[in-house]
Amino acid sequence: ENANLSLLFDRYKDKFTRFPNEKGWMGQNLYMYQGFWYSSENAFSIETMMALQDTFQAHSTDIYLATQPKSGTTWIKALVFAIVNRNRYKNDSSTNPLLITNPHKCVPFLEIEIVGKTPTYVHANTPRLFSTHIPYTALPQSILGSGCRLVYMCRNPKDVLVSWFHFSNKLNDKYHVQMTIDELFEVYSKGLMPYGPYWDHVKEYHKVSSEHPTRILFLTYEDMRKDTANKVKRLAEFLGYPFTEEEEAKGKVEEIVKLCSFENLKEVNKHGDFRKGVPNNSFFREGKVGGWNNDLTTEMSQILDDITKAKFHGLDISF
Numbered sequence: 001e002n003a004n005l006s007l008l009f010d011r012y013k014d015k016f017t018r019f020p021n022e023k024g025w026m027g028q029n030l031y032m033y034q035g036f037w038y039s040s041e042n043a044f045s046i047e048t049m050m051a052l053q054d055t056f057q058a059h060s061t062d063i064y065l066a067t068q069p070k071s072g073t074t075w076i077k078a079l080v081f082a083i084v085n086r087n088r089y090k091n092d093s094s095t096n097p098l099l100i101t102n103p104h105k106c107v108p109f110l111e112i113e114i115v116g117k118t119p120t121y122v123h124a125n126t127p128r129l130f131s132t133h134i135p136y137t138a139l140p141q142s143i144l145g146s147g148c149r150l151v152y153m154c155r156n157p158k159d160v161l162v163s164w165f166h167f168s169n170k171l172n173d174k175y176h177v178q179m180t181i182d183e184l185f186e187v188y189s190k191g192l193m194p195y196g197p198y199w200d201h202v203k204e205y206h207k208v209s210s211e212h213p214t215r216i217l218f219l220t221y222e223d224m225r226k227d228t229a230n231k232v233k234r235l236a237e238f239l240g241y242p243f244t245e246e247e248e249a250k251g252k253v254e255e256i257v258k259l260c261s262f263e264n265l266k267e268v269n270k271h272g273d274f275r276k277g278v279p280n281n282s283f284f285r286e287g288k289v290g291g292w293n294n295d296l297t298t299e300m301s302q303i304l305d306d307i308t309k310a311k312f313h314g315l316d317i318s319f
């Protein structure tokens, strides 16, 4: 299997090694492709994305969750899994996957369709649930053409940066290089992150969501935090799984909010590894809105605010 994979990837190597490249996150060489930076040689690589673009077949019933890393991917996976499967699993710790395992195991990344083994239940159940960090215009054509639904979640760029900082320094795999906040700030503000620049990623999804609101739902982490129950209802409607009056009366919405809460998931995931070098607990740190001010200087904050203001000018994106 690995041999096939490296043959597949070799096909793309000739191409992307000629793309513009610069050192970015973790000192990695990042490659610029269609306006975004990608790393190479792991599941979240430019090779994987190109292989997906060439081979992936979407189904019209699929649901995709798109985010940039550290924007609340784990949370939105848990919520969507819980909404869609609310009649399949009981809310008890012997059967409900969210009480046993990491939400990343419940909703796999699209990227593992190429580099890993997709859990069989993903293909056995309708709808298939996938998540991805791939920017909108780089998604496989079959996703764009299939008419399926997609949820995008973004988060205040300062909290994303600080979350990246703590997460990166918790990794213990071969990509691990300790970074200071100054070093990370430097590359982040230039957009030199996997799937960066942050701002362009958000802008693309925001644009298509305003053009196709029934296909693409645009959410922010901050709004979700402020009013989780109402957002969960909105999410369920959008996905075609609205709560009935009876379910609402029985407190089903609140049950899902609690099941997917930071506190609950952090407790479930306090031990074990998601994969080698990536502990389950690395996905649950503080879960706060505006926690960035413990790690960023006033100057860093000002620079990021200025970039955000300029890039999001005229768009109704607020955090």
Ligand code: A3P
Binding pocket: 067, 068, 069, 070, 071, 072, 073, 074, 075, 078, 159, 162, 163, 164, 166, 260, 261, 262, 263, 265, 283, 284, 285, 286, 287, 288, 291
């Ligand atoms: P912090 O590092 O600010 O605490 P991702 O899932 O995209 O990797 O993002 C991780 C961020 O989401 C972390 O932010 C993490 O604590 C937060 N998070 C994880 N699970 C959450 C949940 N159930 N509710 C709210 N925030 C959550």
